[in-house]
Amino acid sequence: xxxxxxxxxxxxxxxxxxxxxxxxxxxxxxxxxxxxxxxxxxxxxxxxxxxxxxxxxxxxxxxxxxxxxxxxxxxxxxxxxxxxxxxxxxxxxxxxxxxxxxxxxxxxxxxxxxxxxxxxxxxxxxxxxxxxxxxxxxxxxxxxxxxxxxxxxxxxxxxxxxxxxxxxxxxxxxxxxxxxxxxxxxxxxxxxxxxxxxxxxxxxxxxxxxxxxxxxxxxxxxxxxxxxxxxxxxxxxxxxxxxxxxxxxxxxxxxxxxxxxxxxxxxxxxxxxxxxxxxxxxxxxxxxxxxxxxxxxxxxxxxxxxxxxxxxxxxxxxxxxxxxxxxxxxxxxxxxxxxxxxxxxxxxxxxxxxxxxxxxxxxxxxxxxxxxxxxxxxxxxxxxxxxxxxxxxxxxxxxxxxxxxxxxxxxxxxxxxxxxx
Amino acid sequence: xxxxxxxxxxxxxxxxxxxxxxxxxxxxxxxxxxxxxxxxxxxxxxxxxxxxxxxxxxxxxxxxxxxxxxxxxxxxxxxxxxxxxxxxxxxxxxxxxxxxxxxxxxxxxxxxxxxxxxxxxxxxxxxxxxxxxxxxxxxxxxxxxxxxxxxxxxxxxxxxxxxxxxxxxxxxxxxxxxxxxxxxxxxxxxxxxxxxxxxxxxxxxxxxxxxxxxxxxxxxxxxxxxxxxxxxxxxxxxxxxxxxxxxxxxxxxxxxxxxxxxxxxxxxxxxxxxxxxxxxxxxxxxxxxxxxxxxxxxxxxxxxxxxxxxxxxxxxxxxxxxxxxxxxxxxxxxxxxxxxxxxxxxxxxxxxxxxxxxxxxxxxxxxxxxxxxxxxxxxxxxxxxxxxxxxxxxxxxxxxxxxxxxxxxxxxxxxxxxxxx
Numbered sequence: 001x002x003x004x005x006x007x008x009x010x011x012x013x014x015x016x017x018x019x020x021x022x023x024x025x026x027x028x029x030x031x032x033x034x035x036x037x038x039x040x041x042x043x044x045x046x047x048x049x050x051x052x053x054x055x056x057x058x059x060x061x062x063x064x065x066x067x068x069x070x071x072x073x074x075x076x077x078x079x080x081x082x083x084x085x086x087x088x089x090x091x092x093x094x095x096x097x098x099x100x101x102x103x104x105x106x107x108x109x110x111x112x113x114x115x116x117x118x119x120x121x122x123x124x125x126x127x128x129x130x131x132x133x134x135x136x137x138x139x140x141x142x143x144x145x146x147x148x149x150x151x152x153x154x155x156x157x158x159x160x161x162x163x164x165x166x167x168x169x170x171x172x173x174x175x176x177x178x179x180x181x182x183x184x185x186x187x188x189x190x191x192x193x194x195x196x197x198x199x200x201x202x203x204x205x206x207x208x209x210x211x212x213x214x215x216x217x218x219x220x221x222x223x224x225x226x227x228x229x230x231x232x233x234x235x236x237x238x239x240x241x242x243x244x245x246x247x248x249x250x251x252x253x254x255x256x257x258x259x260x261x262x263x264x265x266x267x268x269x270x271x272x273x274x275x276x277x278x279x280x281x282x283x284x285x286x287x288x289x290x291x292x293x294x295x296x297x298x299x300x301x302x303x304x305x306x307x308x309x310x311x312x313x314x315x316x317x318x319x320x321x322x323x324x325x326x327x328x329x330x331x332x333x334x335x336x337x338x339x340x341x342x343x344x345x346x347x348x349x350x351x352x353x354x355x356x357x358x359x360x361x362x363x364x365x366x367x368x369x370x371x372x373x374x375x376x377x378x379x380x381x382x383x384x385x386x387x388x389x390x391x392x393x394x395x396x397x398x399x400x401x402x403x404x405x406x407x408x409x410x411x412x413x414x415x416x417x418x419x420x421x
Numbered sequence: 422x423x424x425x426x427x428x429x430x431x432x433x434x435x436x437x438x439x440x441x442x443x444x445x446x447x448x449x450x451x452x453x454x455x456x457x458x459x460x461x462x463x464x465x466x467x468x469x470x471x472x473x474x475x476x477x478x479x480x481x482x483x484x485x486x487x488x489x490x491x492x493x494x495x496x497x498x499x500x501x502x503x504x505x506x507x508x509x510x511x512x513x514x515x516x517x518x519x520x521x522x523x524x525x526x527x528x529x530x531x532x533x534x535x536x537x538x539x540x541x542x543x544x545x546x547x548x549x550x551x552x553x554x555x556x557x558x559x560x561x562x563x564x565x566x567x568x569x570x571x572x573x574x575x576x577x578x579x580x581x582x583x584x585x586x587x588x589x590x591x592x593x594x595x596x597x598x599x600x601x602x603x604x605x606x607x608x609x610x611x612x613x614x615x616x617x618x619x620x621x622x623x624x625x626x627x628x629x630x631x632x633x634x635x636x637x638x639x640x641x642x643x644x645x646x647x648x649x650x651x652x653x654x655x656x657x658x659x660x661x662x663x664x665x666x667x668x669x670x671x672x673x674x675x676x677x678x679x680x681x682x683x684x685x686x687x688x689x690x691x692x693x694x695x696x697x698x699x700x701x702x703x704x705x706x707x708x709x710x711x712x713x714x715x716x717x718x719x720x721x722x723x724x725x726x727x728x729x730x731x732x733x734x735x736x737x738x739x740x741x742x743x744x745x746x747x748x749x750x751x752x753x754x755x756x757x758x759x760x761x762x763x764x765x766x767x768x769x770x771x772x773x774x775x776x777x778x779x780x781x782x783x784x785x786x787x788x789x790x791x792x793x794x795x796x797x798x799x800x801x802x803x804x805x806x807x808x809x810x811x812x813x814x815x816x817x818x819x820x821x822x823x824x825x826x827x828x829x830x831x832x833x834x835x836x837x838x839x840x841x842x
Contacts, residue, residue, distance in 0.1 A: 008429045008532035056698075064485040069566075070559035071514045074713075074832025077698035078562070084716035086696035087833065088520050091510040093492045099509050103524050109531035111429035112694070112724075138491035141499070145490075273533070275507035277477075277498035292495075295505035303533075411495025412508065 021366030059097025098373025119251030184360030272417030274299030308332030442787030480518025480541030514828030519794025540672025605781030693838030695720030729753030
């Protein structure tokens with residue numbers, strides 16, 4: 001009985017805030033979420049009385065593992081002074097806070113609440129890299145883990161399947177990385193904020209000053225091809241194909257459309273909402289697309305009445321460079337097998353026809369997993385609300401942006417379309 | 422801007438299923454949830470085509486910790502054949518699946534979905550008792566844990582505060598335990614299914630057959646006072662004041678009221694829905710009530726237009742015997758300080774005016790934490806739908822029942838009222 005998806009009551013986004021993303025030895029989840037919430041408060045044009053917040057939805061992947069503490073909905077409700085308002089944690093691996101956003105939308109659209117705070121947090125860097133890899137692997141399927149796969153291995157398998165099917169190569173992955181690093185210096189909250197060219201120059205300068213042999217890199221791909229500068233992790237995934245370990249928080253204020261003007265005269269409207277689940281890789285028909293992303297896209301386009309051509313820019317889940325290529329195909333921005341060519345041709349650059357990951361993406365902005373889904377939507381907010389500064393998409397009629405969030409090895413995907421009217 | 426809570430679209434419960442609750446060395450979360458889902462399928466009067474399920478909401482506390490696997494929404498979507506339908510995990514410690522129920526209600530009430538499967542699972546027994554205690558402590562507040570408290574200690578502190586304020590004693594806690602054990606033999610899925618009297622008789626018989634000294638217990642309280650039979654855990658909490666370690670799963674089918682008749686002519690209606698959050702104990706005004714429970718109750722009564730007097734029986738979160746006493750006060754069934762007297766007078770017995778925990782409660786039915794909230798609502802379903810057999814509440818006009826679920830040390834509470842019309 002599939003029916004067209006719609007909401008009985010419209011929902012608008014009227015505020016947003018995020019912490020810087022980085023590895024912080026001196027900040028925990030409470031600190032990071034407070035930082036995001038303080039910024040959110042200043043972002044609401046007509047001001048927010050926190051007493052008006054009806055409920056909190058919090059995405060978190062596994063602080064259970066990373067910091068041996070669960071039940072973060074209640075902890076943050078307490079630390080933000082929201083008690084006794086309800087607080088609910090959602091988890092869908094790296095898509096955890098996109099799920100929080102979605103539940104916030106449903107809670108308002110249902111008529112039950114009017115003003116809901118949604119967001120996410122993750123505190124990963126207090127453990128060793130080996131332990132973080134073990135923690136992240138909790139999100140892979142039990143079958144994948146039994147096969148000995150951790151995340152770089154999973155996406156390496158996906159990449160080689162894509163190469164085989166469509167004749168792509170590592171050179172195409174490099175184009176994704178170079179683009180992400182080109183956008184990141186324009187984002188003051190990004191964890192890595194150097195373009196590849198800047199990194200090359202710095203390394204050459206250091207080699208010279210230390211009297212060492214100077215690398216003979218000509219262009220950025222020379223740098224990425226150099227296994228000393230960009231060592232292999234799980235072939236064809238090299239270091240610069242992989243997002244980092246990050247701590248961070250992000251939050252968003254959602255309200256019923258009918259009361260949005262109490263908060264701002266310039267709300268963003270939630271016009272498309274989609275989510276899907278996916279099978280473990282061993283039973284997938286084909287490794288070169290994500291069934292969950294396609295279902296999420298179908299739901300969101302269906303609800304919005306929009307097509308991929310209507311979306312003017314997007315944040316897309318680039319946990320690994322190959323993931324960005326698959327997703328821009330699955331979301332309909334480019335045809336299957338054409339994504340790697342689109343990136344090569346510069347179509348997804350900030351000044352291209354379809355900018356992707358203007359924030360620098362997970363690769364450079366950082367990927368505190370539970371915060372990522374909300375942070376992607378905040379990039380859409382900053383772009384549509386003309387707050388993106390030097391990384392603003394150079395289109396005169398910017399009106400519709402979208403965010404795509406993936407959890408695990410494709411077990412959970414969301415796609416959300418926002419519109420400024 | 423507090424307003425009366427209401428849903429824009431009614432939601433009905435039309436099916437339910439649960440696994441047995443126990444410690445299973447040979448069943449994992451997939452097995453347990455499948456067992457529950459198979460029973461759910463047989464419970465839908467006019468049948469269910471699983472293809473009609475739009476989405477899954479799954480409560481799980483921390484299989485992350487217990488079995489080193491997260492992302493259970495996606496895993497169960499796959500194992501149940503629901504892919505690519507969306508699957509979302511909710512977590513609120515021991516209230517995790519009451520949150521799943523609530524999000525399922527919102528998803529339907531929002532107009533987005535029509536048919537949603539909600540439920541919960543927990544697989545706790547694969548680890549040692551010490552590790553389970555450590556895992557459960559993830560749900561306490563960071564402050565409580567730093568003070569060295571695990572759950573029996575927290576509820577011991579609550580009990581002594583209650584004793585001090587209202588002049589109650591351990592003898593009153595025993596009345597709760599005796600009642601739970603009286604109901605449990607009538608529940609074929611309960612983990613412990615012996616009344617205290619039966620246990621006494623069995624122990625006396627064994628002592629005689631082994632030629633050992635025969636205990637001189639006269640009544641059930643003699644047994645519970647005997648530290649060999651009922652050793653202290655954290656005074657005044659003894660073994661029989663504490664719920665067990667359990668594995669289990671429970672699931673419920675929710676549909677839009679307007680299509681309920683496709684599934685049954687006898688749906689239950691979700692008439693009251695409430696949730697609250699609470700502070701850590703160190704900053705609570707008073708240990709003898711739960712602020713989160715009171716907020717949840719207020720929301721649910723407010724939405725339903727009902728009062729505590731209208732609720733004819735309830736499942737109440739008795740992780741420890743003292744918790745049941747506090748909750749029946751916080752929910753308005755009895756006045757503050759009167760709960761322990763009400764239990765003593767038999768008012769909460771199966772044949773009393775306000776039966777509480779007819780299932781045997783968490784104490785005897787078992788407490789697989791992520792499954793408990795859904796399982797409580799299933800007890801309400803079985804009672805209202807005349808499926809409770811010998812433990813059926815002996816009232817001729819049974820129409821309204823409720824379930825209360827608590828997470829952590831009161832960080833998350835829910836209260837849900839169901840009505841048969």
